[in-house]
Amino acid sequence: MNYNPKEIERKWQDKWEKENINHAEDFSDKQKYYVLDMFPYPSGVGLHVGHFKGYVATDIVSRYKRMQNFEVLHPIGWDAFGLPAENFAIKTGIHPEITTEKNISNIKEQMKIAGLSYDWDREINTTDPDYYKWTQWIFLKLYENGLAYKKRLPINWCPSCKTGLANEEVVDGKCERCGAETTKKDIDQWILRITAYADRLLEDLDNLDWPDKIKEMQRNWIGRSEGWEVDFEIKDSGKRVTVFTTRIDTLFGCSYVVIAPESHLIPELKDSIENIDEVLSYVERSKNKSDLERISEVKDKTGVELKGLKAINPINGKEVSVFAADYVLASYGTGSVMAVPAHDERDYEFAKKYDLPITEVVKSKGNDSSIEESAFTGDGFLVNSDIYSEMDSENARKAIGENLKEEGFARQKVNYKLHDWPFSRQRYWGEPIPIVHCGCCGMVPLSLDDLPLTLPHVDKYEPTGTGESPLAAIDSWVNVKCPKCGGPARRETNTMPQWAGSCWYYLRYLDNKNEASLVDANKEKRWMPVDLYVGGAEHAVLHLLYSRFWHKFLFDIGAVSTKEPFQKLRNIGLVLAHDGQKMSKSKGNVISPDSVIEEFGADTLRVYEMFMGPFDQAIGWNEQGVKGVNRFLNRIWDLAVETENKISSDDIISETHKLVKKVTNDLERMKFNTPVAFFMEYINLVYEKKKEIGIDSISILLKLFTPFAPHLCEELWQVLGNDGSILKQDWPVCREDLMKQEKTILIVQINGKVRDKMEFDGGIDQEEAERVVRENEVIRKWIDGKEIKNIILVKGKLINIVV
């Protein structure tokens, strides 16, 4: 009887599906465990082995937890709105709905033949109107609570996709989707006020069991910084320029003030600016720079002085010049800064270039640094600062700040790098925004009864490029009566971004057929939060930040009961191609799970993906390694089918329970590569003692191995004559009492170097060990005639003699 995965895998998959064995009961007596995968975008090329690395890991956890008698929720669905399907429609005229449906059925089949134990009753699809009804509902709630607003402002624009983008979607000045250089464009935008949650998004990170890397990325992205706003009066104008600084202690060293080219002060004070033509042409030049140009000019700062203007430093009444320079960002802080060249690298560089004064006001406490060569940006004690001289930076910040505050020139202020989230896209394949624009009533939200507002069919999917979506061309859809006054009105034609549906999908699994609410409160309380969430690190500041924001909002309006959605997060490392390159269609190095399953079976694919290495690490695919794993599964098969109906020898029983312990420990630590190695070690050992193994040990082995290779183990379970499914067996418990005390192997070291190993039955105490070791011939060679200074005994392990 040979191992034939093709035959047995299909057989069991059908049986399990028929018995709906993976269905999660909402309200059972068992403890719950919610294991979530980042749901896939149903792309036309299907999933590759990299996706499956994550899916297999969560599948193993799910099966392991089920055997430990948890009620496990392990659902899957489709994040199906997005550009590829829409671009395909533009090229072929085939509606995205049709493409999406086809791709889903493909990928679903890939998942089924891999033996992934999803609860298919809970499947969701973000493009299903019954689903996006609730995406729209959340949007309306955000609107109702003042967290969604419409505003015309310059946002990132992709000229190729012809749509606006969020900051998070622009990578190195390029569109994250298509790679085209992005520009800025002024358009009417729906914006979500994520900044209102900045502090909570930051603080609550501390309590999450997430990779440090991701938490750190989110912290940096939110970019909280505490400082002061300080007013500089502009001489003889009645106007002020307000700057933001975290280093108010360096205020005496301010040589000039810099405003962003976009500043309103330029048009307001144009009559007082002597070189206004020069200034305006600089402003014009800055405006036309692409993001990429701006980034590449970091090393060479440009700017122009506003001649005729002087700003007055409120701390000492000193007059300083005013510059416009595009190294100051209009979008951060007040859009203006005070320049302290002695203590800021950017100001230093700029001052050197334009020959501006550099005044040292902070000295390092330790070594003497020279301000001639570079800026000193650390804290220290103040000099040249009037009554504040000699104070240390921290106290000076308080003293100077408070003083100016009393005089009305300064306020404490917290700034964030995080910006509000531009939420509208000028594209077709997304959730329509459920708002109507009425001439009389202004913006009117639809009521819940009017949801879902379904996406109409169109003939042309091309983006218009005008800042309107293709929906704008469908008069019959756009022109409606105002829900409020009945007068003529127009629908909002923008759609929601790719990220909308994924912000809350994990909630819909809990109650995917509910027509009355987003999720039933009892079901929500039963299952939330997600106990384990697994996916790629590339979503660190996109999906993972957005969904935390929405979740906190839903918490605030009482729709969910937890403050955070995902308690424990783990990232999957990439599966690289054999050559260490990223797998991609264009390089032709993509490995499809289907072909591996076809050749070796799903269990081999599963075990290999776990055995490759630590699952959060990027590792190259190795065809030979797959064969090696397949060889191993064959060995298990051969061993199991030949096992006689008897009890194993004590040695084997002992080894088996050690295996239970090691495998269980490592699964708890989310380690999947080492358990596979333990199984191999066990099989190697048992192979030498084939006759000693009986049905008791094989049964335990199979149970332990079931999460990894469910088909193989289920088949062997039956072959061994058991009734019922192995999936429903209890996870083996390690019996310490059956584990034989190993012979003590005492490592004998001289001066920390291993010189010999000695075996003893049972333990050994200090005195006896010393005596035995002194008699040892090998050791005597090392210690004879030498003075023994010290002897260190590590109980049951090692003895070190220092000579």
Add this chain to the structure above:
RNA sequence: GCCGCGGUGCUGGAAUAGGUAGACAGGACGGACUUAAAAUCCGUUGGGCUUAGCUCGUGUGGGUUCGAUUCCCACCCGCGGCACCA
């Protein structure tokens, strides 16, 4: 530039409350079976030397320790993220 992670045989990797470095697998080499190949099975496999032994060895250089892949300091290299955030 800043932040995070990492550097162990030919390759993927194992081992950290400091205690036998290289588990397990792949590859390579040798052998058995075979007319032959594949498959399977057995053996060898970190480097060096004067080879029953010794010695070097976990990116580099120091340090702490009886003992360091593990802890500390300085540096080098690789990967990922952020990118003028005042």
